[in-house]
Amino acid sequence: MAGFVIRRVLGGIVILWLISVITFLLFFLVPKVLGSNPAILFAGRSPSEAAVAGVTKKLGLDQPIVVQYWHFLAGIFTGRHFDAGPDKTWCPPPCFGYSFKNSEPVWQEITRALPVTISLALGAAVLFLLIGVGIGILSALRRGSVVDRAAMTVALGAVSLPVYFTGLVLLLLVSYQWRIFPNIHYVAFLDNPLLWARNLLPAWIVLAFLYSAMYARLTRASMLDVLGEDYIRTARAKGLPERTVVGKHALRSALTPVVTIFGLDLGSLLGGAVLTETTFGFRGLGKTSIEAISTGDLPTILGVTIFAAGFVVLANILVDVFYAVVDPRVRPT
Amino acid sequence: MRKHSVWIRTGVLVAAAGLVLAACGSGGDDNGTTGGSSAPAAAGLPTTTDQLFYASDKKGGTLNALSAGDCDSWDPARTYYASCWDQQRWIARTLLTYETKPNSAKLVPDLATEVPTSPDGGKTWTYKLKSGIKFEDGTPITSKDIKYGIERFFAQDIINGGPTFLIDYLQTDPAYEGPYKDTTPDKLGLTSVETPDDSTLVFHLTKAFTDWNYIMAQPGASPVPQAKDTGDKYTSHPVASGPYKFDKYVPNQSLTLVRNDQWDQSTDDINKALPDKIVITMGLESAEIDNRLMSGDADIFLDQTGVDTAARTQLLADPTLRKARTTVDLTGFLRYLSVATTVKPFDNVHCRLAVAYAVNKQGQVAARGGPTAGQPATTMLPPTVAYYAPFDILPTPNNAGDLTKAKDELKACGQPNGFSTKITVRSNRPLEVNQATALQADLKKIGINASVEKFDSSQYFSAVIGIPKNVQEKGYGLHITGWGPDWPSAYGFFSSIVDGRKILPQGNSNYAELNDPTVNKGIDDGLAATDDGAAQAAWTSVDKAVVQSGAYVPLIYDKAMNLYSDRITNIQFSPGYNMANFAALGVVR
């Protein structure tokens, strides 16, 4: 078991490392190959030659790409100096790069955006787990009933709606027409927990609508699979009460794939719910990187992308470990 | 002078103001009501260009200000947004500044004791400082602090992003490279600026420049204490010389300014410093900004680019709200099309004129949201700039384009069946993209197939259309752009965007690479003119020659419809920034 976990963690680290290499090459090598100079992007609106040269030196853009990458990687653990002559900038560890556009370490931007993204993801997760799994179980137990059919029809509709369209419709109705949620903007939980929840609720609903539908479909399918298994039939044949059969035997196996997917979904949502954040104007990780992309703030894009990938990889590892605990057969993989 | 500074807008000299506004007030808005709709016309909206709203001297309260994004920098040497220059006045005082009167572009002394004249036709300028002026830490402000602030501009490898007029007119031989590489003991080695004593500054310009006083009203002419200079991190806490100082600053999120107790009202005739505190909330969506203003949660939108389409519709439909809390002003900003003279077939004037005739300027206005967003332009100088003279030398019916004339020009150009070209535009300016697609449709009617190429705004001027070699190689024939000058004079408007002698290999602002002897000579004449008549003639000849060249097609005199809270006081237009004068605002009626 310990060996398995260690192998998985090492595998995850390798994947993260590969992602960082690919992302780094994409942002620092591709523009160069295709003929644009990243230094110009850092140097202001119409930079003089001196300004471009200064930025090139400061960022180390004149060094070989391998050296640049090494500085970036080492910076995450040891921090990094960006110096041009007497002008010194210190980026403390974990240094995910330094945004010259905002004159602050990328890590600072990440820590600022993270609470927004976490609030959005966790709130939505609570909602969609409760609703989605609940409906899924109910549907499976009442297979073919009116409730089942209605739930599955709505669910199929919900997974066919783009999250930003649902978001815009909801914003139009509750924020502008009925004015139940006017002035939606992010408020920190510690500043005002009530306002925090009130302003996040529409976005939670939008995300939960989509994900509940997916989880209802998944839970239902998984429950039906399990209920068809021999050991459940045996249990029933033995005359065990339905509650015991479902609650003790079926649920445990049926929810295993649900937890798996949940782990991955949460990892991906924590990496930034780009569309939802954009539509509602919440500056989480997703919106931060979209803005960085549109202003060409390369260090921020790079830092946030790698950080977000970290969430997904971490979720992968946790899910694998969870799987291994629940179902020993998968361990050899 | 290599700055396109799309952000900096300017207005009108006092002398020309009255006439100009009367002209545009009656003529300009008529365009908007041609459809005969029952909706309220744009005309008749309150405009701060001619009056002061809600005058009050009451102090106290917190001014809640909003902005779409953080300033490009809070370092006075690195900021280049008009709105940020306006905000700088809260924290930094400059040698000179603009008078606090509606629509006045008159310069008045701020740290200096008077507005000087040059004894030698614009090469030497001498300023005397007031006494009793101090930084926020109590240290007295001396002429050396201002010189040091100016020297910082020369360290372009570290301090960049701001305007470079100071370098253009003060650079020495051998080149000065800024205080960080300065080997003199006191780091004040820039020989073109002298500080004979603590209260005197003497500037020796490399060439005569009659508009120099305007440069001394820009944030660059504010003091920076050498002991507190943190290089490229100065933006996180610039040391205050003005009535407010940094209290809490979270980049991209918020800035709180509190009273600077070392600032002495008796040394300052300009700032009234009415609010006790100023809180700027940044990084908001336009819908949220309008919501907060409408509900009274906030007092002013600092970008001053106006409300969005949704709020505009709502305000136009609500006469009370509209009259009491909105203004519609010309912003002194011209939106125009640059037609690259170096990209085939636009090297032929007739092909350029074909475009000029084909474009439907009413469509351009609609693309930006209708008459409260602007009006069709026929001159390069906007009506708010000095020496503006109305003319229409390439007329089309109702400014809606003339396909017959356009096709004639195409024939004259030897391209009767049209050709293909590219329109460049900034991707994250949706209204400019609208303009580009409207233009694309206009051109298609005369057989010109144009593709629209979108670029991030961070690269658009620096890496796309500001590099002539790039424009030529990629064949970018048409550029959607706009311009407002860095200070309110015709020279300030024209010098970097049409002067053929200022085409630069990098950081170019004459995007079409127009090099027309009539234009070049007109600029020299205008600068040298000693009386109003000569100046007027020179600048009008420049304006006409530019339009006639077809290299630049004026599209829209930009307007902005701004919304304010119901408690804000002293709303007035400042031509120096082409927006409300922030330093005058208060929140107690």
Next chain:
Amino acid sequence: MAVPVQLEPTNLTPGPPAVKPVAGRSLWRIAWSRLRKDKVALASAAFVILVVLVAIFAPVLTSIVGVNPDEPNYGLLDPNTALPAGSFGGMSSHHPFGVEPLSGRDVFARVVYGARISLLVASLATLLSVVLGTVMGLISGYVGGWIGGLIARLMDLLLAFPLLLFAIAIVAVIPDSAFGLNGNTLRLFILVFIIGFFSWPYIGRIVRGQVLSLKEKDFVAAARGTGAGSIRIMMQELLPNLVAPILVYTTLLIPTNILFEAALSYLGVGVKPPTSSWGDMLSTAAGGLFRVDPTFMVVPGVAIFLTVLAFNLLGDALRDAFDPRGGG
């Protein structure tokens, strides 16, 4: 870990593949007879065909109605606000879905032309990912060993990417002409490549799983006994048995890719103007126009919804039809 990572805008129907391979033709016959009785499946298939026809014949259709997707009609706008004059976004018999704010372009024509982009990008991208996914899945499952392991890890790696962010970043760093292409051709090529490239592991994992179980079956062993080579076994024995699950997941991948394309357009990296796409129309509306002209937001939103729904319904029906456990 044979489950797809969910991308926020997409919604690949999760769960283990329900299609169990059955040698022979009977599966197809059973599936067909089940499908014929499924009214929802027939209706959604009809709608899918309709959308495809609309996309193909967009120019004909718009010229019959007498509208043009790129032609501004400033006369149809309120002169003060530049919003469509009249109620419901300027709907009229001539402009059945109204006109676009600020330009007066016909919304019907833009939606119809938007269907072209949507279907073109989604189907080409799906084709790319099916081909890649099948080949990689086959090799990974059948060959096994370190190559198989490497491919499986590669699929893990791709699925671990923050897809949407990464896709946008790629579009952002590629200049306006590259690889000998430019303009919209280049952009379409990039969109297809990005969407297809990031989706093949979904198919790849399913194929790999199927192959892993199939290769233990008797008929494969028998073929191996007769001395057939690996490639022949993959092509002749395995592939025919994979057609049904691949068909089902292809049908389910198309709507996912439609949503992916729409999301990229919504975030501003879709096709270039004036070419219309549904995501781009929604993005324009999201800028604030949706509050004053909801029609302009609802029309493209509903277009995406109905198209994606039809594909999802069809995919679900196909999966049920191929389900050997039957019933339901």
